[in-house]
Amino acid sequence: MTFLNNLVYFGTFMLVITCIIPTPGQSQTLQTDDPMLRKCEKDWWCNAVAQPPSPWPQPYSGKTVQIVESPRLLVEIPTDLKRIVHSDYILFATFKDNSQLIFEVSSDGLFQQLFAPLMKDVHLTMLDIAVIMFTKTAKDNEPEITSDLLLWRFAINMKSHFLSEKAVVFTSKKGPVTCFYWHVPEKENIGDSTAILVNDNNPYSFLKIVGQSMSFDQFKKIIGTIRDHNK
Amino acid sequence: MLNNDEAEDLREILEDLYGKNIVANWKMNEKILEVFNDMVERNKSCSVAMDYVPRPITGGRPDLAHIRSQLRGMAARVAKRNAGISGIYLICSASTRYTFRFKFEEAGQGVSEPF
Numbered sequence: 600m601t602f603l604n605n606l607v608y609f610g611t612f613m614l615v616i617t618c619i620i621p622t623p624g625q626s627q628t629l630q631t632d633d634p635m636l637r638k639c640e641k642d643w644w645c646n647a648v649a650q651p652p653s654p655w656p657q658p659y660s661g662k663t664v665q666i667v668e669s670p671r672l673l674v675e676i677p678t679d680l681k682r683i684v685h686s687d688y689i690l691f692a693t694f695k696d697n698s699q700l701i702f703e704v705s706s707d708g709l710f711q712q713l714f715a716p717l718m719k720d721v722h723l724t725m726l727d728i729a730v731i732m733f734t735k736t737a738k739d740n741e742p743e744i745t746s747d748l749l750l751w752r753f754a755i756n757m758k759s760h761f762l763s764e765k766a767v768v769f770t771s772k773k774g775p776v777t778c779f780y781w782h783v784p785e786k787e788n789i790g791d792s793t794a795i796l797v798n799d800n801n802p803y804s805f806l807k808i809v810g811q812s813m814s815f816d817q818f819k820k821i822i823g824t825i826r827d828h829n830k
Numbered sequence: 831m832l833n834n835d836e837a838e839d840l841r842e843i844l845e846d847l848y849g850k851n852i853v854a855n856w857k858m859n860e861k862i863l864e865v866f867n868d869m870v871e872r873n874k875s876c877s878v879a880m881d882y883v884p885r886p887i888t889g890g891r892p893d894l895a896h897i898r899s900q901l902r903g904m905a906a907r908v909a910k911r912n913a914g915i916s917g918i919y920l921i922c923s924a925s926t927r928y929t930f931r932f933k934f935e936e937a938g939q940g941v942s943e944p945f
Contacts, residue, residue, distance in 0.1 A: 631920075631921070633921040633922050636921075684939060686855065686935055686939065689932055689935050691936065691939075701932065701936070703932050705928075709928070713924045713927065713928060714920065714924060749920070749921065752921050753921050753924060753925055756921050756922065756925045757925050757928075757929070759925075760872075760925060760926075760929040
């Protein structure tokens, strides 16, 4: 039985996430300054925030396979799969038309290791970081606690990566699940779409889904299938 | 195709960024080098990344041939820096490492290659 058959047979695929990124050099000193943020005011991404909430997208209506991902989210993807590859925290799903969905989980363990041993007395959760990225700018008041300040500025800095191309960031909310999503067209309406999802019922991680070589309409249909996986 | 020395140097640099356990699963290939080249370009403003920037930079984006020729020197600078440096732009380097990790995963596992 192939891996894909296993996937369909069991209906739900649980991806075990273990993010291990050791911080290079244990002799780092705490540096909350960021040269990019200091001079970002003229950059588009620096002041970009998501649009007010719009209705949750209509779900894909064809035959689907279910994927369960942290933070406790159930996603249904079309069954016309060509290949699935996964590592510890990423799942690549390639479809027969060569479009691709990439699921990447960011857990609080990841940030503990990105910033360790500086992460003491942190109050911000992964949910907070995702929300800061799309609702706050460098002009907003920053937290006073140093560790929280570090993560706040990290979140603002991440705008420069996520929003390197001018794009309208949409927001939709369904129950405890909030989705920030946008599309960067490459050819006609085909391009790369990205969604960041958080779940109020599990603030310790957020999920990034990237749709490559896919229309925004198709991507939104997949987003439309996502719901809180309340076992 | 990277030769053995180039692959070893590139692995050493990436292990410095992500740790040996993560990089152990990545195949050192030209796709990885391309991602690394993009990361170098993206990360020029982070002081820690300056260790990886091919020298001299005369402006514009370094091409792959150039960055290949610089791998040895970059790996040497990584080793030297790890001997004891402090005061890096942590936020800047962390966000770049975070963002590029999945691109390295994709390139290093051959996910984007035709099959």
